[in-house]
Amino acid sequence: MAQTSLSHPTAPVSLEAAPALPTKRDALLSLGARCSLPVILLLAVGFVAPLIAIFAYSFAKPRTFEVFRSFTLVNYAEIFNGSNTVWLSFLWSLGFAFATCALLALIAYPIAYGLNRVFGKWSSLVSILFVFPLFVSENVRLYGWVLFFIKNGVLDGTLKMLGFEGGPQILFQPPMILAGMLYVYLPFMLFPMTLGLAMVPRDLIDAARDLGANRWQIWREVELPLAMPGILIGMLLTFVLGIGAVAEAKILGGQSVIVISHDIEIAFTYSQNWPLGSALAVVVTIFIGALTLAVFSRLDLDRLLGRR
Amino acid sequence: MTQEAAPKLPILQLVGVRKTFNDFVAVEKIDLDVIEGEFLTIVGPSGSGKTTLLRMLAGMDQPSEGNITLHGERINEVPPNKRPTCLVFQSLALFPHKSVGDNIEFPLKVRGVDAKARKARALELMRVVRLPESYHSKNVMKCSGGERQRVALARALAYDPEVLFFDEPLSAIDYKLKKVLEKELKDLHKETGKTFIYITHSLEEAMVMSDRIGVMRAGRLVQVGTPEQIYNHPVDRFVSEFVGEVNVIEVKKEQDGAPWRGIDVPGAFHVRPPEEDAEADHAFVVIRPEYLRFLGAGDTAQNSLKGTVYNEYSLGSRIQYQVRVGEKVMLVELSRSKALPIAADRSVTVGWDAADAITVRA
Numbered sequence: 025m026a027q028t029s030l031s032h033p034t035a036p037v038s039l040e041a042a043p044a045l046p047t048k049r050d051a052l053l054s055l056g057a058r059c060s061l062p063v064i065l066l067l068a069v070g071f072v073a074p075l076i077a078i079f080a081y082s083f084a085k086p087r088t089f090e091v092f093r094s095f096t097l098v099n100y101a102e103i104f105n106g107s108n109t110v111w112l113s114f115l116w117s118l119g120f121a122f123a124t125c126a127l128l129a130l131i132a133y134p135i136a137y138g139l140n141r142v143f144g145k146w147s148s149l150v151s152i153l154f155v156f157p158l159f160v161s162e163n164v165r166l167y168g169w170v171l172f173f174i175k176n177g178v179l180d181g182t183l184k185m186l187g188f189e190g191g192p193q194i195l196f197q198p199p200m201i202l203a204g205m206l207y208v209y210l211p212f213m214l215f216p217m218t219l220g221l222a223m224v225p226r227d228l229i230d231a232a233r234d235l236g237a238n239r240w241q242i243w244r245e246v247e248l249p250l251a252m253p254g255i256l257i258g259m260l261l262t263f264v265l266g267i268g269a270v271a272e273a274k275i276l277g278g279q280s281v282i283v284i285s286h287d288i289e290i291a292f293t294y295s296q297n298w299p300l301g302s303a304l305a306v307v308v309t310i311f312i313g314a315l316t317l318a319v320f321s322r323l324d325l326d327r328l329l330g331r332r
Numbered sequence: 333m334t335q336e337a338a339p340k341l342p343i344l345q346l347v348g349v350r351k352t353f354n355d356f357v358a359v360e361k362i363d364l365d366v367i368e369g370e371f372l373t374i375v376g377p378s379g380s381g382k383t384t385l386l387r388m389l390a391g392m393d394q395p396s397e398g399n400i401t402l403h404g405e406r407i408n409e410v411p412p413n414k415r416p417t418c419l420v421f422q423s424l425a426l427f428p429h430k431s432v433g434d435n436i437e438f439p440l441k442v443r444g445v446d447a448k449a450r451k452a453r454a455l456e457l458m459r460v461v462r463l464p465e466s467y468h469s470k471n472v473m474k475c476s477g478g479e480r481q482r483v484a485l486a487r488a489l490a491y492d493p494e495v496l497f498f499d500e501p502l503s504a505i506d507y508k509l510k511k512v513l514e515k516e517l518k519d520l521h522k523e524t525g526k527t528f529i530y531i532t533h534s535l536e537e538a539m540v541m542s543d544r545i546g547v548m549r550a551g552r553l554v555q556v557g558t559p560e561q562i563y564n565h566p567v568d569r570f571v572s573e574f575v576g577e578v579n580v581i582e583v584k585k586e587q588d589g590a591p592w593r594g595i596d597v598p599g600a601f602h603v604r605p606p607e608e609d610a611e612a613d614h615a616f617v618v619i620r621p622e623y624l625r626f627l628g629a630g631d632t633a634q635n636s637l638k639g640t641v642y643n644e645y646s647l648g649s650r651i652q653y654q655v656r657v658g659e660k661v662m663l664v665e666l667s668r669s670k671a672l673p674i675a676a677d678r679s680v681t682v683g684w685d686a687a688d689a690i691t692v693r694a
């Protein structure tokens with residue numbers, strides 16, 4: 025650019041100003057790049073670097089810290105070896121994630137609907153009530169559950185004191201893990217879903233009704249497809265969080281079930297087998313990544329939102 | 333009562349219909365008979381309750397008081413999907429995730445019409461509203477404003493309603509296309525023979541299309557009549573001003589038979605008594621700009637006012653002058669051939685005859 029204006033004989037005014045500007049522009053990044061610099065740095069240090077480290081570790085010799093110095097596929101072979109029960113953990117995680125996601129979709133939809141259409145001026149209060157538990161650490165909340173449900177705990181003890189038989193022993197079993205997950209991840213389904221439903225214009229519902237549709241037809245033909253982006257994002261979030269969940273299984277489930285994240289944790293801690301843990305983490309990450317991509321490529325946000 | 337040649341029955345009747353939102357009265361005691369097959373337009377400024385009225389007629393809201401009857405049957409609580417009426421929304425309310433064809437077929441689909449018959453009907457309706465057949469599979473959001481308009485219309489027609497409501501469907505469309513669509517809508521009304529109730533805040537639009545016009549103001553239906561009645565016999569200052577740009581002079585009667593005294597401009601004026609109330613002694617004289625003229629030497633008129641021209645606008649074949657008379661601005665419209673040679677700051681006398689002005693009660 026500087027060259028063209030300099031060599032231009034009929035632009036004498038720009039001669040003085042022109043050289044200064046382009047050099048300045050060349051030296052610094054564009055405004056967009058400068059603005060995103062903090063995020064890029066954060067992601068580089070906090071996300072990309074650990075990812076690379078884990079990836080590298082997964083090819084290191086088992087039970088060593090010889091990262092970048094050794095290359096072996098033994099860790100992966102170990103995971104896919106049929107005699108290893110890690111696939112069971114993975115199935116448990118998958119099952120919990122799937123159940124959490126499906127049940128939460130059913131549980132959150134009526135609430136999201138209510139927040140949008142029924143609760144009126146109360147909906148902000150109701151939303152706050154749903155956000156509130158997030159202010160308390162997940163572990164603290166789960167230990168609260170344990171204290172409440174455990175033998176001779178709050179429920180059991182109180183009932184016994186009052187002369188009853190005592191509370192049901194439901195702790196340390198898979199259903200309790202699921203219950204904990206439903207409770208912990210509800211907001212992650214509820215809020216995207218509420219947003220999704222809020223994006224359905226009131227007029228469209230009225231128009232569908234005016235054109236003869238009954239409630240069920242309105243829901244199927246108009247409301248659900250238009251709220252779908254929000255619903256799918258909620259489902260994706262809860263599914264991904266569900267696969268990675270570990271606290272529920274550890275705290276509410278005792279040791280009755282080992283989930284995949286727990287396996288990874290064990291590999292990094294007790295067994296001091298970082299390469300195996302890394303390989304497991306890589307497999308899980310690839311699985312979740314592929315799933316996410318599959319959903320998002322199916323889900324054409326623009327089309328669903330009617331922007332095209 | 334004498335038998336008329338073709339007795340036209342009211343299809344929709346409103347009796348004392350009122351709608352309040354908490355303490356706010358949006359629609360106040362409306363009585364109205366809608367005649368079968370007519371094109372009735374409701375006009376009124378923003379917030380006058382037009383949409384609220386229409387929503388009650390369509391069944392989306394229920395009146396707080398009063399009754400709405402269709403063919404003599406009370407329908408206050410009948411839901412919209414059970415009424416033989418259909419509303420074309422201000423926003424059009426097209427389904428963004430459906431194609432043009434699927435939008436039009438929607439009312440047929442929910443009624444259980446099979447896919448083949450649906451498509452045939454959709455294509456037929458697309459011809460009626462002048463949409464090319466190839467648009468059947470086009471995404472509605474890719475259509476232009478005018479095309480969407482036609483889709484919304486075709487969709488409403490697919491429902492095959494007896495009464496069609498329109499809530500300012502042309503408000504977001506450019507002038508030229510608006511004129512075209514207005515004409516098409518009028519033609520469609522003739523072809524279908526259905527009852528059309530149309531809402532707009534442009535009286536110009538109403539004048540072009542309607543058999544009858546109702547003027548709303550602050551929730552009330554101030555006047556209902558033919559375009560001619562509304563134009564030439566407005567019941568009050570509001571209606572007269574709504575019809576278009578007018579000059580309004582406030583006058584008081586001092587003595588029977590004598591000229592009336594001007595209140596907001598000095599002078600005495602020959603005034604016809606208000607049609608609505610011949611005994612009134614306080615009234616507004618409404619003079620359309622085209623009925624005012626500049627008086628040169630030797631010209632006479634029953635009434636005259638002295639003022640100064642301070643602005644002129646070209647309205648195509650006509651020129652509008654703004655004339656300052658004391659504190660007031662009067663509008664005078666002349667055909668271009670009669671234009672003043674040098675207008676600005678010129679002292680002029682504007683005049684009119686009592687017969688050219690309308691008097692409405694204050």
Ligand SMILES: Nc1ncnc2c1ncn2[C@@H]1O[C@H](COP(=O)(O)OP(=O)(O)OP(=O)(O)O)[C@@H](O)[C@H]1O
Nearest residue numbers: 353356358376377378379380381382383384385533
């Ligand atoms: N659901 C509602 N709750 C409270 N007030 C309302 C509601 N709907 C309408 N109103 C009020 O009623 C009045 C009439 O509204 P309406 O929409 O009928 O006006 P309109 O004549 O259609 O205006 P516009 O030409 O701007 O569309 C407005 O003052 C509006 O604020």
Ligand SMILES: [Mg+2]
Nearest residue numbers: 382383422499
């Ligand atoms: Mg409106």
